[in-house]
Amino acid sequence: MRAVVVRTFGGPEVVEVADVAVPEPGPRQVRIKVAAGALNPVDVAVRAGFFGGAGKVLGLGWDVAGTVDAVGAPTAWEVGDAVVALVPGVTDPLGAHAEYVVVDADAVAKAPVSVDAVHAGTLPLNGLTALQALDQLELAPGASLLVTGAAGAVGGFAVQLAARRGIEVVGQARAGDEELVRSLGAARFTADGVEPGGVDAVLDAAVLGEPALEWVRDGGAFMGVRPGGHPGPVRGVRTASVSVRPDAAQLAELVRLVDEGVLTLRVARTYALEESAKAHARLAEGGVRGRLVLVP
Known part of the structure; x- marks a missing residue:
């Protein structure tokens, strides 16, 4: 599968799309087929080496909206569920900017029903x-x-x-x-x-x-x-x-507020996964209102 990674620290030019193995869910985990995920300042910080990890392959992306593709028992999630999740990790080899991602079941909530996956992918982080x-x-x-x-x-x-x-x-x-x-x-x-x-x-x-x-x-x-x-x-x-942490109950509450019209999800522009370096360059220019979203 394709995944956005960095192998060295630097500017947008170090961002690449690599072919990596599809991850398998362990116990109490789910695999999500990614539909969309926002690009955030934390991804820039990882790319620039703010969190360390020199010499390692580092995956980018913390936000994911998509569909449950596989589950590791026991979990209440089922294949086909539309979900959103936070995928935390600053020195992990795989992030949410990928075709598939595995997360703990307690980091997942049902996706909003009032917006599409592109907008939903701006919510978790x-x-x-x-x-x-x-x-x-x-x-x-x-x-x-x-x-x-x-x-x-x-x-x-x-x-x-x-x-x-x-x-x-x-x-x-x-x-x-x-x-x-x-x-x-x-x-x-x-x-x-x-x-x-x-x-x-x-x-x-x-x-x-x-x-x-x-x-x-x-x-x-x-x-x-x-x-x-x-x-x-x-x-x-x-x-x-604040050091943000996954919390399924809190994420479900945020989803409820989206569906009630309390929270506004703003998308500035979408980019294909292969255009990840372009998205990083646009974010670096500043003045973005709403999130840049990567779509596999």
Whole structure:
């Protein structure tokens, strides 16, 4: 089968499509015939060597939408089930950007019925990151939250999920994205930030770091999206970063919110698997609104 891999670190030019063996599911695993999967910044980080793995073949791709193709007992999943899943792994030889992928059964949820596989393939990683980040912040209804990068994939989901929880969301993005960010549920918009100490918490989807920390009130909270990349605590502000993990129940909840129209799945463009290097080059150019999606 075909799979997107890197054998050396570098720019988009190191991305290649290789012929590899079709993986077999073990106990409590399922094999998914991939229909679509988003390209994410974590794939760029793997490609660039941020997570290590020099000298190894590294697979790319964390998001998958597709159909169960084989199962390893015991599992409730059946061949033919339409599913979505998170395929975590930064130094594994096979990722979700492939024709087939094997994942643990507890990383899988039924696919949304209201959208196609291309759109469904943008949900797992970014949706779970936003949801788990909000859970770690533990904000009560009425609290104020500034989301940086609110027009992006993680930021957009965070705005929608936080607003649904009754949190007052301030969306931070480029000036041209104001209409989009407000449509996602932000009560306020800023292109520059807020006054120092102006919000109860920040969810830093844009990875601004120290400057965004200044916007949090004394004793507030700061949540980053790059594991270990958050600034240290100051002024009693609790700081941490989310390390996304597979969670079938949470993913099923996100799917339900998609089908109820609460969450918006945004696709900027699709690429064939053989065009993976082109997709990486487009992502590197910046300014993408919605996800680039690879289709085997």
